[in-house]
Amino acid sequence: MGLIVQKYGGSSVADAASVKRVARRIVDTKNEGHDVVVIVSAMGDTTDELINLAEQVSPSPAARELDMLLTAGERISMAVLAMAIHDLGVEARSYTGSQAGLITDSAHGRARIIDVTPGRIQSALADGAIPIVAGFQGVAQDTKDITTLGRGGSDTTAVALAAALGADVCEIYTDVDGVFSADPRIAPKARQVPRITYQEMMELAANGAKILHLRCVEYARRFDLPIHVRSSFSAKNGTFVVSDSSVSEGEAMEQPIIAGVAHDLGDAKVTVIGVPDKPGEAAAIFRALADAEVNIDMIVQNISTAATGRTDVTFTCPMSDGQKATAALEAVRQQIGFESLTNDDGIAKISLVGAGMRSNPGVSATFFEALAQAGVNVEMISTSEIRISVVTRAESVATAVQAVHTAFGLDADGEAVVYGGTGR
């Protein structure tokens, strides 16, 4: 019938029993008449254990060697998964990233895929076998050294290989039922979303939703490859991540304005206090941060008070970059002439995402009213075409997400879906 690429995460293959259960699922798909290619992550905590071993040996492990070490994790999971499939009477063959043709640049630990040459995978399919491919890894085009793709690497491997093979769909198996309208751990009434656009999924991923990595969704969007996010622990249908244009006219009528509410507790807020209000000061600040490789998210500049001729510049960045950011700014303090710095780890970012926002002017008003009624104080605001984000105190995160979730009728037990044209 078709060609299905399936990706199983570490929690889906955590032990021998899980591996056998996943093998059964793969063989069932094959027996339905599909060609199947499988991408697998390292089993359970294997990657963390390997990192721990590296740290026992070296305070700062050589990047090339850390990649060589970590790729042992998928090597183990793919081999045992292939064994388990064999035992169900179907031929399976495991392939490393290098063998599967995942060609990358040579940036160890965060390599980017620059080509996919899946000749051996195609041969295996032609032989009627199920290829099992190691996620997260590739081989550098110039040095021929083994690389890893960094965060979201296994999902990206799956999407890249699916695109190169012309697969009909890339199924991403995880330990939850799909994409939710909010994180069910802090918003108990969150409901599973049956369908979401690439753009919405990218905004959710970029703003704290953990289910899919931004990078893998970007890749899928570029090749217009449908992603199907579902649980390896149930038979439920999960969430399809698709293009806007793949939503038919009838479906578009019923598209919700809001896809979901994301939150992120991983950012810090840095404020540069008393910056002289003259041209070039902001540029000097962000040049210093860029040189230190600090990833900046939101930026706010206060209106300067005429009395002092000084202003405050506030930005958010990953909490892990906070120290780096303040160190980089201290180094240019004399040059810029600012007064002081604060670094605040106690923040949360709440983001409302929905493609329908574009044509629904009331969304912002409803959003801020909901936060105000819940007593949530807003410290920073930023927006994109299909997203509104605010920074609040970290302790307000559950209150804020629940209030917004309810206000847009996303709660599972209430009005389940907000249809287009309600004007909110």
Add this chain to the structure above:
Amino acid sequence: MGLIVQKYGGSSVADAASVKRVARRIVDTKNEGHDVVVIVSAMGDTTDELINLAEQVSPSPAARELDMLLTAGERISMAVLAMAIHDLGVEARSYTGSQAGLITDSAHGRARIIDVTPGRIQSALADGAIPIVAGFQGVAQDTKDITTLGRGGSDTTAVALAAALGADVCEIYTDVDGVFSADPRIAPKARQVPRITYQEMMELAANGAKILHLRCVEYARRFDLPIHVRSSFSAKNGTFVVSDSSVSEGEAMEQPIIAGVAHDLGDAKVTVIGVPDKPGEAAAIFRALADAEVNIDMIVQNISTAATGRTDVTFTCPMSDGQKATAALEAVRQQIGFESLTNDDGIAKISLVGAGMRSNPGVSATFFEALAQAGVNVEMISTSEIRISVVTRAESVATAVQAVHTAFGLDADGEAVVYGGTGR
């Protein structure tokens, strides 16, 4: 100065502390002015743990996938060893068997090396780096699948790579000080042998000595590559395994007649009772065993008694092949017409090995006298040009080895070396 290949076994890199100690030793060799290439086995019990995982998933793991799985073991050890060397300020680069050019046939689990193309290793040496190569593994020439070399595989990798690179010596690091005149665990007076010929080492290895695998010594002999067996836990000088011709005239004068006493508790003795004494019966027996891939070692046939016209055929084979052997013989029982079978696991083989035996006719007499005086009963005998082996009861093994060791003056606290020409 020269090019030294060093191989470290699993016990030498069992944990992070051992890895760092081995790294120091490698860097010291490099700092003495040598080029160094390192071959490393999997850390400690890693291989057993991986086999255990495979067995949890599959009762009989697919051979291709078991090789893929097991090669993760050396991948881990070589990467962390390279990291540890890096931390000592010397560049090290790890290479899989495939990357190092270990080309094999496609017999998974027991692949044979058919070519070595160490281009990347030579490039690394040219760059002044220390290449760290995974032992025990290669890549199949035809299928491009990952293979393992089976027993003795890491030592064989080291010798094969040393030969291909034209190394001056292959140092095999282990957890004992070198080759001993007998196993010190059962012969406490065993002494370390400073020098031994390839042929003697092959006879010892083939007859139960565990220190080097037969296959690696055969390989070294073919390329006339000196092997230096030594401990990674001490600075002692170890044992050189070299060709006869590399022993100078003066040294040859002092060569001991006997290199050592080996023992093997891993064999079973199978007796086929009441075989009709006519042409072709023995052939039928050994054809059946060969078809079942049973490895036969010693063979004895009794003289038939005129009264019955029947004889007994006894052979030894690895204990692990015992069941297979008796099953194969039962299948041809009617055809051959023998009366019954016995399978005896309670035996030991004791072997006396020495190149000097060739020109010393008294060796056999001394050997059997020593066994007789110690009350050891001999059940089977076989000989080669430089070896005499006997089968005894397993419980006699220590008594037998000690008696022979003493009789040939090998004991450490007595007459340390038996010189040529004594006529014993």
